[in-house]
Amino acid sequence: MNTAVLSGKRLAGLIQQRAQDEARLLENEGLRPSLAVVVATDDESTHWYVRSIERAAERAGIGCRILDLGHDATEQVLAGVLKDLSAEPTVNGIILQTPLPAGVSADELVGHIAPEKDIDGANPLSLGRLAVGQPAFAPATARAVIELLDHFEVPVAGRNVVVVGRSAVVGKPLSLLLLAKDAAVTICHSKSGALETYTQPADVVVVAAGRTGLLTGSHVSPKSVVIDVGTNVLADGSLVGDVDEASVTGVAAALTPVPGGVGSVTTALLLLHTAEAARDQSRSLVRATAG
């Protein structure tokens, strides 16, 4: 079996271009889409990641404000900032970056992000709206999986798709997106029993469990398209996914690499979501003024 490598790089470039095109259209109307990223950590890799979003935003003609509140920011301060940004007309998209200070939980904080600016689908209301089919932003990572499947023309309607991982950030929203595309969706996790029972017969396997080497060649079949959402940093600083690439290669039909797969698409989608949010907000402003 010659396992195809489904790189996300070309798709990331296409989505980045769509974000840029959208931003240019809005510029003609005198608007500049703008993203705010709230950070409250000293973690180096987080700052590196946030700066990479900032650079990508600049390239796309999207404004990006990083609000660094420090590693000792309180929940009250963070909530206040998120409320202010939600009310601020010049901000179109808001990201609350994890990790947060010790003792501060994102769970309640994300409820302060206005749904129309919740471009990484963190507010539970966004997830609920997604579930009932109302307009909402999905978490960028979940949408990245769908965009990758579309890009490589992997059919999911009427197919057996297994999602490994039940997080509110990937597993659950991704399952909703897959259901909306008419897939039969199975959600497995650390306590669901023998993984291969579910993944072996699947057409598509998405792994988002955060565990290095979780999916091996014995879990898949020659028809399996494997999407690796994992991003695990090893002791030597290198980045690996949840899939044991060496053993899956040669067995599965296709596999997304880490890095260079889902992750590269995710950042581009954050920008596209910001541009889309800016467009939607400018239109509802026109409606409000006209009405």
Place this chain on the structure above:
Amino acid sequence: MNTAVLSGKRLAGLIQQRAQDEARLLENEGLRPSLAVVVATDDESTHWYVRSIERAAERAGIGCRILDLGHDATEQVLAGVLKDLSAEPTVNGIILQTPLPAGVSADELVGHIAPEKDIDGANPLSLGRLAVGQPAFAPATARAVIELLDHFEVPVAGRNVVVVGRSAVVGKPLSLLLLAKDAAVTICHSKSGALETYTQPADVVVVAAGRTGLLTGSHVSPKSVVIDVGTNVLADGSLVGDVDEASVTGVAAALTPVPGGVGSVTTALLLLHTAEAARDQSRSLVRATAG
């Protein structure tokens, strides 16, 4: 195979009793839990159903106000009533009963039900909160399935559970509840392909598709516990589920009857949710006063 009949009647009685006990405790504090049901239809069977909730509430010592807005109520009027009830301190639980007048969609209206009073889990925010593990009421029907499984000691942790139907009222919230109980959950629907592929190997099959005779004996195995959520009214007025009872009986391990299964538990849960909502609201009132 001697297929066990999993009647919901005894469980419904136990839950009704729990609601009554909770109501009595609150009465000692001078509180009477109260439910408001908003109706906007001439449909006879709907009125019959709402009156059955009213009678059950009376028996449990729970107040029940039926607000009949007529079959020509506008979306604005309905929204106004839901907002008023959400703000009214003497109302603890709110149900927006379907069907609604032609052209009026429940989708946006349910967003006006305050989450803490959303005792049938209709607001998308309730679904989102459920997904992220925050306190929220699940739709009573979805919880009824879980309570039935618990009552008859059917294990789901680490088991293969298939949910047929992807509605926001049953399929999706039920899948979230099952995931929280560590099941491996597969969601099938009208476009997901051959049903038996998924249901045959399953330990538990929940059918909530609204299609008479959808699940037959050939879809199940001797280990299958089958939960029938369907409520289809036949031309002669009789009520049947989604399961072809005759063909599944003798093949599956167990089956819930229709009527007398999930449905009977659902009404009792609406009352228990109302009592729980009253308790939670009285406590947060105490906190607000003390704080």
